[in-house]
Amino acid sequence: MPQPPFLKPGEKVVLYDGVCKICNSWVNLLLRLKLSRRVRFAAVQSEEGKALLRFAGLPDENIRTIVLIDGDRHWIRAQAILRVMRLLPFPWGMLSLPGLLIPHFISDFFYNRIALNRYRLFGRYEKQHPVPSDFPGRFLHA
Known part of the structure; x- marks a missing residue:
């Protein structure tokens, strides 16, 4: 199995929109909820x-989705979010369970509605938002 660049064996990476305010807030929330240290982050613009x-x-x-990469597999849209949520410690990881019962085409429909309007609804930064310094080693950057 090929190893993704920049990652050590066993690490996963979440790719997110670095200028999107809601995307950055979600990444910060994941970190504060103690998402596994095996999960790293990178902005799609980097x-x-x-x-x-x-x-x-x-x-x-011009990618308009969140991506989770784990080894040679990847997930996008709502499935990426649900898989990342499953990696959260108890009880937070349990929040993904109801989403697993919803067919992909339905969850992706709602994901796409939000994703297409995310800047209008939540705002955007002028340039890629700087990574928080209180989580060293969690973000991939040169």
Whole structure:
């Protein structure tokens, strides 16, 4: 199994929109809820994020989704969010269980509605938001 670039064996990575305010807030929430240290983060706008998108066979420009990469597998949209939530410690990981009962096309429909309007609804930063310094080693950057 090929190893994703920038990751050690057993690590996973969440790729998120670094200028999206709700996306950055979600990443910060995951960190504060003690998401496993085996999960790292990279903005899709970063060189690391683009390389990981290419590794997963996804376009590296204008991507409009969150991505979870685990080894040679990847998930996008609502399935990525649900899989990341399952990695949270108890009781937070249990929040993903109801989502597992919803068919992908339905959960992705709602995900896409929010994703397409995320800047209008929640705002955006002018440039990629700086990573929080209180979580060293969690973000991939040169």
